[in-house]
Amino acid sequence: MITAKKESSKYxxxxxxxxxxxxxxxxxAQYMMTIWGNPWLAGIGIKENGAEFxxxxxAPLLPGALFSLVSGVLVDRFGLKKVLIICISISAAAxxxxxxxxxxxxxxxxxxxxxxxxxxxxxxxxxxxGTWFPAAQTGLALGxxxxxNNGSMALSSGVATLxxxxxxxxxxSGIYAAFMVVVWLILGRDKPKVPVAANAExxxxxxxxxxxxxxxxxxxxxxxxxxxxxxxxxxxxxFMPSALQADFGYTQGQAVTITxxxxxxxxxxxxxxxxxxxxxxxxxxxxxxxxxxxAFGIAFAWRIPNVPLKVIALSLLGMMTLGxxxxxxxxxxxxxxxxxxxxxxAGGFSATLMLAANFIIPTFVTMPLAxxxxxxxxxxxxxxxxxxxxxxxxxxxxxxxxxxNREQK
Numbered sequence: 380m381i382t383a384k385k386e387s388s389k390y391x392x393x394x395x396x397x398x399x400x401x402x403x404x405x406x407x408a409q410y411m412m413t414i415w416g417n418p419w420l421a422g423i424g425i426k427e428n429g430a431e432f433x434x435x436x437x438a439p440l441l442p443g444a445l446f447s448l449v450s451g452v453l454v455d456r457f458g459l460k461k462v463l464i465i466c467i468s469i470s471a472a473a474x475x476x477x478x479x480x481x482x483x484x485x486x487x488x489x490x491x492x493x494x495x496x497x498x499x500x501x502x503x504x505x506x507x508x509g510t511w512f513p514a515a516q517t518g519l520a521l522g523x524x525x526x527x528n529n530g531s532m533a534l535s536s537g538v539a540t541l542x543x544x545x546x547x548x549x550x551x552s553g554i555y556a557a558f559m560v561v562v563w564l565i566l567g568r569d570k571p572k573v574p575v576a577a578n579a580e581x582x583x584x585x586x587x588x589x590x591x592x593x594x595x596x597x598x599x600x601x602x603x604x605x606x607x608x609x610x611x612x613x614x615x616x617x618f619m620p621s622a623l624q625a626d627f628g629y630t631q632g633q634a635v636t637i638t639x640x641x642x643x644x645x646x647x648x649x650x651x652x653x654x655x656x657x658x659x660x661x662x663x664x665x666x667x668x669x670x671x672x673x674a675f676g677i678a679f680a681w682r683i684p685n686v687p688l689k690v691i692a693l694s695l696l697g698m699m700t701l702g703x704x705x706x707x708x709x710x711x712x713x714x715x716x717x718x719x720x721x722x723x724x725a726g727g728f729s730a731t732l733m734l735a736a737n738f739i740i741p742t743f744v745t746m747p748l749a750x751x752x753x754x755x756x757x758x759x760x761x762x763x764x765x766x767x768x769x770x771x772x773x774x775x776x777x778x779x780x781x782x783x784n785r786e787q788k
Contacts, residue, residue: 637690
């Protein structure tokens with residue numbers, strides 16, 4: 380038992396690495412399209428590409444809107460490895476197939492299927508952390524995963540600019556996706572030999588998972604809040620490179636570099652905002668404050684004409700927005716009715732709302748309303764963040780849960 384416990388303690392870091400590099404595969408594929416989407420569209424004769432580019436860039440989010448809840452239920456029921464291998468195999472096949480895509484419809488389908496792997500990784504990050512790590516380390520593990528997730532966006536965008544054409548860029552993402560399928564087949568594992576949580580061995584029925592999550596008032600509030608917060612923040616990583624080139628005349632490399640300042644700052648924020656949040660006596664007020672600051676930042680930070688000031692503003696904005704992702708994502712683990720046992724289903728439920736918003740809002744609401752004007756587009760996205768500010772006083776927090784538990788005792 381001692382040997383098994385030591386092995387599990389060490390292996391959890393390998394599984395964390397597999398999760399981190401696994402989520403990088405669909406991110407790498409998506410942000411190749413973010414950089415090379417307009418040239419590819421021009422190559423097939425589509426010139427007026429604002430809506431088409433937005434749809435292709437956000438297509439990987441569509442599976443999240445459709446299957447996040449299903450993914451969480453499946454992982455709760457059948458385990459992490461089996462489900463993830465099937466999903467990353469589907470995405471790898473789509474990433475490879477898009478190398479030969481010659482029409483918009485085929486490319487859209489390939490890009491949408493690319494998001495299957497990302498859906499299952501993102502929706503089940505709480506389940507993974509709660510299964511493999513003790514309570515004292517869940518914040519650290521979740522922070523590392525989300526930081527790597529954010530960092531992979533910036534890294535992928537930067538690497539994309541090194542290729543001379545979109546064909547070679549797409550080939551590289553196909554090779555990486557196939558490699559990750561092989562690695563997961565060899566090294567992946569469902570759960571540690573010695574469970575870190577008392578209920579980690581239990582595999583609840585699918586209907587039970589759904590009932591527990593859907594009946595949780597806290598989950599509904601948290602999911603809606605996360606939907607508004609994340610959908611507004613993620614538009615910067617997806618559309619700021621094109622906005623900087625269109626409105627300020629930056630080269631592609633310059634636009635990507637400036638955008639990466641925002642993304643890498645979010646990575647840094649993921650590693651320390653958790654400790655800051657836990658130390659706060661009024662966390663709901665903090666949600667309100669960062670929401671207000673983020674709304675102004677989304678609307679105006681990218682438009683600052685002075686480059687040093689723009690970089691500083693985007694750095695702070697990255698920490699304020701995506702840097703708080705681990706806090707929002709990890710909240711259900713502290714809910715007494717959820718915990719590690721139903722974390723997969725809870726994560727899938729919240730991811731469903733969030734990713735549906737990430738795809739639907741920019742593609743069918745804010746970009747059409749803005750008529751391809753990026754300034755108006757980001758004003759509308761800032762308004763989405765204002766909606767988060769309105770509901771922030773109702774967000775459930777870790778401190779709130781602790782107080783309730785003490786009252787029950």
